[in-house]
Amino acid sequence: DQQVKQNSPSLSVQEGRISILNCDYTNSMFDYFLWYKKYPAEGPTFLISISSIKDKNEDGRFTVFLNKSAKHLSLHIVPSQPGDSAVYFCAAAEAAGNNRKLIWGLGTSLAVNP
Amino acid sequence: DTGVSQDPRHKITKRGQNVTFRCDPISEHNRLYWYRQTLGQGPEFLTYFQNEAQLEKSRLLSDRFSAERPKGSFSTLEIQRTEQGDSAMYLCASSPRQVFTEAFFGQGTRLTVV
Numbered sequence: 057d058q059q060v061k062q063n064s065p066s067l068s069v070q071e072g073r074i075s076i077l078n079c080d081y082t083n084s085m086f087d088y089f090l091w092y093k094k095y096p097a098e099g100p101t102f103l104i105s106i107s108s109i110k111d112k113n114e115d116g117r118f119t120v121f122l123n124k125s126a127k128h129l130s131l132h133i134v135p136s137q138p139g140d141s142a143v144y145f146c147a148a149a150e151a152a153g154n155n156r157k158l159i160w161g162l163g164t165s166l167a168v169n170p
Numbered sequence: 171d172t173g174v175s176q177d178p179r180h181k182i183t184k185r186g187q188n189v190t191f192r193c194d195p196i197s198e199h200n201r202l203y204w205y206r207q208t209l210g211q212g213p214e215f216l217t218y219f220q221n222e223a224q225l226e227k228s229r230l231l232s233d234r235f236s237a238e239r240p241k242g243s244f245s246t247l248e249i250q251r252t253e254q255g256d257s258a259m260y261l262c263a264s265s266p267r268q269v270f271t272e273a274f275f276g277q278g279t280r281l282t283v284v
Contacts, residue, residue, distance in 0.1 A: 060212070090272075092275075097277065097278075098277050098278075099174070099176075099261050099262075099263070099275030099276050099277050099278050100213065100261070100275045101275070102272050102273070102274070105272065145212050145213070147212070157203070157215040157218065157226070158213075158215065158273075159215075160212030160213050160214070161212050162210065162211055162212050163212055
């Protein structure tokens with residue numbers, strides 16, 4: 057039972073355009089969400105996060121949007137750069153105040169073409 | 171390098187052998203986590219420590235697996251009587267006491283059981 061779902065295994069965009077990566081979740085107890093980026097042969101690197109009390113968080117080229125009623129979040133990368141090519145994982149923290157572990161999606165492989 | 175380091179990076183072992191992995195977290199981080207990632211999957215939580223105390227273990231962690239963090243610094247993960255299904259990337263992460271959700275990951279140990 058996948059509580060965090062990334063339904064697109066891969067995404068390809070042109071350099072300079074917007075990349076939109078989507079994530080859906082089923083557990084209404086999740087209250088903190090994170091995006092990680094992973095290059096081959098490296099561990100995941102934290103990218104951006106959002107608390108459930110917000111609907112948007114922005115950090116440079118990266119913006120995360122949260123729609124609680126739809127249990128959906130998305131990561132926007134604008135403008136996309138070739139160095140953004142990586143696997144992006146959506147993760148959710150389980151239980152407010154007891155967030156000892158993250159539940160991860162399967163990842164979306166992003167390819168940004170020059 | 172002051173990040174999370176894991177040793178070895180790669181390990182190939184025969185089925186039935188024991189293996190041990192080491193993780194050195196960022197020095198001021200109290201929390202240390204072990205995750206396992208198989209091909210095409212997101213990381214799955216295995217266990218976590220706060221200082222030297224092991225506070226939670228996933229049911230994924232069978233009795234062949236044991237993890238320690240004897241002095242609240244580095245940690246080891248041992249797998250006894252390895253099986254082919256143990257083949258995976260084993261990721262270690264550490265985080266500051268109050269900022270779990272922004273854990274820093276090591277590069278992982280890739281285990282192949284033949």
